[in-house]
Amino acid sequence: MLGLFALALVGYCLTYCYRRLRRQRRHWRLSLENCQESKCIPARNLGNRPFFGVDELWRMYQAYDESRLMEYYNSDFKKSGYTIEQRCMGTSVIRTAEPANVEAILSSRFADWSIKPRRQMTFNYLGEGIFNQDGIAWRQTREILKPLFNQRIYLDLKLFDQHIANFFKLIPPGGGIIDLQPLFYMLTLDVSTEFLFGTSVSSLTSTAFDGSETFGSVFGFGRAFLQSKSPVKQLLRIIEGTKFQDACKRLHHCIDKLIHNELAVKLTFQKPERSNLMQRLTDSFDDHDTIRGQVLNILLAGRDTTASLLSWIFFLLARHSRVLNKLRQEINSTCQQNPKLSHGVLRQMKYLQLVIKETLRLYPAVAANVRTSVSDTILPTGGGSDGSHPVWVPKDTTVMFNVYAMHRRTDLYGDDAEDFRPERWDEPRLMQADLMLRKWGYLPFNGGPRICIGRDFAETEVAYTIVRILQKFSSIQVPEGVEVVKTGQEKQSLTLVMFSADGCKMELGEKVL
Numbered sequence: 001m002l003g004l005f006a007l008a009l010v011g012y013c014l015t016y017c018y019r020r021l022r023r024q025r026r027h028w029r030l031s032l033e034n035c036q037e038s039k040c041i042p043a044r045n046l047g048n049r050p051f052f053g054v055d056e057l058w059r060m061y062q063a064y065d066e067s068r069l070m071e072y073y074n075s076d077f078k079k080s081g082y083t084i085e086q087r088c089m090g091t092s093v094i095r096t097a098e099p100a101n102v103e104a105i106l107s108s109r110f111a112d113w114s115i116k117p118r119r120q121m122t123f124n125y126l127g128e129g130i131f132n133q134d135g136i137a138w139r140q141t142r143e144i145l146k147p148l149f150n151q152r153i154y155l156d157l158k159l160f161d162q163h164i165a166n167f168f169k170l171i172p173p174g175g176g177i178i179d180l181q182p183l184f185y186m187l188t189l190d191v192s193t194e195f196l197f198g199t200s201v202s203s204l205t206s207t208a209f210d211g212s213e214t215f216g217s218v219f220g221f222g223r224a225f226l227q228s229k230s231p232v233k234q235l236l237r238i239i240e241g242t243k244f245q246d247a248c249k250r251l252h253h254c255i256d257k258l259i260h261n262e263l264a265v266k267l268t269f270q271k272p273e274r275s276n277l278m279q280r281l282t283d284s285f286d287d288h289d290t291i292r293g294q295v296l297n298i299l300l301a302g303r304d305t306t307a308s309l310l311s312w313i314f315f316l317l318a319r320h321s322r323v324l325n326k327l328r329q330e331i332n333s334t335c336q337q338n339p340k341l342s343h344g345v346l347r348q349m350k351y352l353q354l355v356i357k358e359t360l361r362l363y364p365a366v367a368a369n370v371r372t373s374v375s376d377t378i379l380p381t382g383g384g385s386d387g388s389h390p391v392w393v394p395k396d397t398t399v400m401f402n403v404y405a406m407h408r409r410t411d412l413y414g415d416d417a418e419d420f421r422p423e424r425w426d427e428p429r430l431m432q433a434d435l436m437l438r439k440w441g442y443l444p445f446n447g448g449p450r451i452c453i454g455r456d457f458a459e460t461e462v463a464y465t466i467v468r469i470l471q472k473f474s475s476i477q478v479p480e481g482v483e484v485v486k487t488g489q490e491k492q493s494l495t496l497v498m499f500s501a502d503g504c505k506m507e508l509g510e511k512v513l
């Protein structure tokens with residue numbers, strides 16, 4: 001017995017040494033190929049943590065539970081540098097907020113990375129779709145979807161009008177205190193479904209489409225489950241198993257109803273003039289599960305992100321009256337000259353565009369993102385004690401790139417990086433001279449082959465909604481009793497997107513139009 005045990009131990013040690021040697025060889029080979037002068041050096045790590053790094057995981061979990069996860073990440077970066085390694089229970093995760101590293105992951109070394117972690121996290125909920133596909137399957141889906149976005153059927157803004165009118169109907173004529181965040185989720189759901197399917201689920205007007213659960217509520221329920229899949233709770237996935245599966249089933253059931261009852265019927269009897277998502281999907285895929293998955297993936301990608309952006313914009317405007325007044329002035333004067341709004345007129349409103357851009361800097365909807373290396377690779381910077389050396393990344397390493405922290409770097413955006421100041425984009429900036437920083441230091445829609453496909457649509461929807469809301473309400477302010485804290489110190493919830501944990505409570509003045 002003892003002999004067998006000793007043999008197993010020796011076998012284990014030999015395998016371990018062999019693997020380490022092989023890894024070392026790969027490391028040296030890549031170092032020679034890619035870092036001719038300066039050898040790759042590991043990134044700074046978060047220190048030799050006791051209990052295999054479990055304490056760090058616990059600290060992270062606490063921050064998550066207090067809705068302060070981004071603050072936690074950001075403070076680590078500020079303390080230890082913008083590329084750091086966190087080791088926990090034998091695995092290691094590299095966190096980075098370096099533009100050059102993000103560029104390598106998303107663009108120049110795109111083939112070395114996969115979205116495996118996101119797929120694992122979302123597959124049961126979302127199914128097969130563009131947001132969690134990789135390789136050839138992803139490429140094919142992107143080709144199928146691209147023409148839909150290239151049509152730009154929303155340029156005259158008609159697509160949004162009815163839904164914004166429905167949005168206003170939910171607010172009393174005298175205004176009052178209201179949480180805009182849930183309304184924005186409904187608005188963007190209605191607009192997205194109209195854009196993608198040619199018909200809307202009209203969640204702002206219908207309480208239920210199947211008599212029990214609204215599409216919006218069931219979609220939100222699944223999202224809440226994603227939210228509960230915090231880094232620690234992920235380890236406990238087995239415990240939540242059946243409850244989560246049940247939630248997924250209900251969501252899929254709702255989508256199936258939507259596909260069959262609401263859309264397929266309409267497609268059969270009322271042939272749309274232009275091609276829409278359902279048409280493209282049914283022409284391209286045979287099986288129902290894939291069509292459902294694609295629908296869910298695109299809805300999630302387009303709906304929650306836009307609702308999050310709208311909420312943060314009004315959250316900030318209510319707290320920055322100078323910006324709000326300046327924006328009102330621009331809207332009033334532009335609309336006097338151009339009573340008929342269009343995509344082109346919205347683009348002419350320079351300050352409006354800067355407000356959107358600055359909000360996306362402080363609150364990028366996809367605040368942190370994760371990729372896994374599919375082969376040994378290199379991050380160009382972040383290694384060594386000064387963080388200037390390349391970092392060797394073995395296959396199967398998880399790297400989290402944190403756009404939220406990158407957008408708040410004082411060395412890139414100046415000492416007032418934490419402040420909401422749209423004018424900064426009109427001034428000479430620290431990173432202006434460096435092409436890499438200029439292109440990759442601001443990244444709310446990502447870059448490279450997986451760049452957001454709905455950017456122009458989202459920006460148009462958001463700009464138009466802001467204009468209409470500011471025209472409609474005489475005043476917008478933070479209600480009495482709501483605590484106002486410094487930007488970045490408010491509570492934030494994180495699912496796939498980041499939104500305000502306390503909602504977007506506003507005191508609205510009387511309706512004026």
Ligand code: HEM
Binds near residue numbers: 192366444449452459
């Ligand atoms: C403010 C609004 C939006 C933001 C901030 C945003 C941001 C992003 C980001 C960061 C990604 C890259 C995710 C990754 O690869 O890890 C992405 C991808 C994507 N977005 Fe958006 N998005 C927005 C609105 C929209 C809208 C309105 C649609 C569609 C109606 C849309 C459709 C997509 C799709 C389909 C992808 C996946 C692209 C791919 O993997 O090839 N997005 N978006």
